[in-house]
Ligand SMILES: Nc1ncnc2c1ncn2[C@@H]1O[C@H](COP(=O)(O)OP(=O)(O)OP(=O)(O)O)[C@@H](O)[C@H]1O
């Protein structure tokens with residue numbers, strides 16, 4: 165009996181152990197499946213993180229970098245930043261930055277967005293930074309997640325767009341004013357002409373007394389001044405009218421080389437007086453034509469050269485180059501070694517009536533007229549300048565198709 169019981173116990177025990185082992189096996193399988201799923205999830209998260217093209221960094225509350233994604237290494241540095249202070253790694257500073265988005269995020273208990281400029285490989289780049297709080301299970305802030313997005317190109321396009329919009333609005337306004345002024349101006353100029361024609365008759369009726377002679381002289385001088393000033397106003401109005409959308413203007417194939425040579429001839433009188441041998445031409449012999457309005461394109465070159473002349477005065481040099489670029493553009497570059505343009509003025513150059521010249525020297529419509537003409541020709545105008553060093557104005561026009 166005792167022996168049977170022992171056997172049953174053993175069998176029972178065997179069953180229990182078997183059951184236990186089976187349970188263990190099931191648990192192991194479950195764990196393996198869970199592990200597999202976790203690994204798959206981890207790989208998915210990794211793929212998402214790798215797909216993010218922004219720089220990501222997890223930073224501890226004492227400003228030490230805890231981890232970064234692969235973009236960090238291609239954007240900032242090839243060496244590992246782990247454990248380094250973020251202010252040193254990103255900005256080369258010795259203490260936390262004054263405008264640190266992490267500090268703001270912690271203080272406001274909320275995500276913080278800031279713009280920072282980093283100098284990467286000698287080039288200033290604009291980054292949009294987002295600092296988000298990473299919390300533990302109890303909701304306490306543990307670390308900060310920094311996302312840094314390079315928005316340099318985006319910002320440049322935005323600025324260009326705003327500038328174009330602004331110019332279009334100002335342009336319409338200027339053109340409107342020009343249209344309004346055109347009629348009274350024509351009347352003033354017409355009546356002045358009429359007075360001039362009647363002057364001989366008026367003079368014949370006056371005697372030879374000194375008062376009569378001075379009256380004659382004054383009349384003639386005043387009428388001539390009115391007419392000269394009217395002509396000046398007509399030129400300004402004509403320039404401003406280039407801002408209005410044109411309906412139909414005759415375009416033709418224009419050789420920018422010939423046009424430049426013509427312009428220099430026109431200005432020769434002035435050049436000889438002011439700048440002996442200061443202008444050099446480097447015109448590409450194989451320049452395809454552009455489709456354009458000769459008179460308008462001449463105006464562009466005249467304005468650029470006159471500005472360069474004002475900038476260099478009697479000392480510097482001016483180089484005018486033409487060349488084709490990328491099978492698509494014809495480039496005209498006017499480079500001078502003149503006074504250059506202060507950074508604060510560079511954004512305003514193409515606005516109508518922006519001038520740094522004294523009253524009577526300039527009214528500030530040269531470059532805005534160039535801007536409009538070039539835009540209406542489907543091209544673009546750009547400037548690079550350093551105060552005290554000189555300026556380069558570059559006009560790009562699409563070359564004539566077909
Ligand atoms: N080559 C240059 N070098 C330095 N500054 C320049 C140059 N070209 C333009 N500028 C700056 O841009 C301003 C605007 O030029 P813009 O040609 O529109 O007007 P302006 O020359 O002052 O007057 P105007 O209506 O007679 O042309 C100038 O007053 C000058 O400050």
Ligand SMILES: [Mg+2]
Pocket residue numbers: 467470471526529530531
């Ligand atoms: Mg000018």
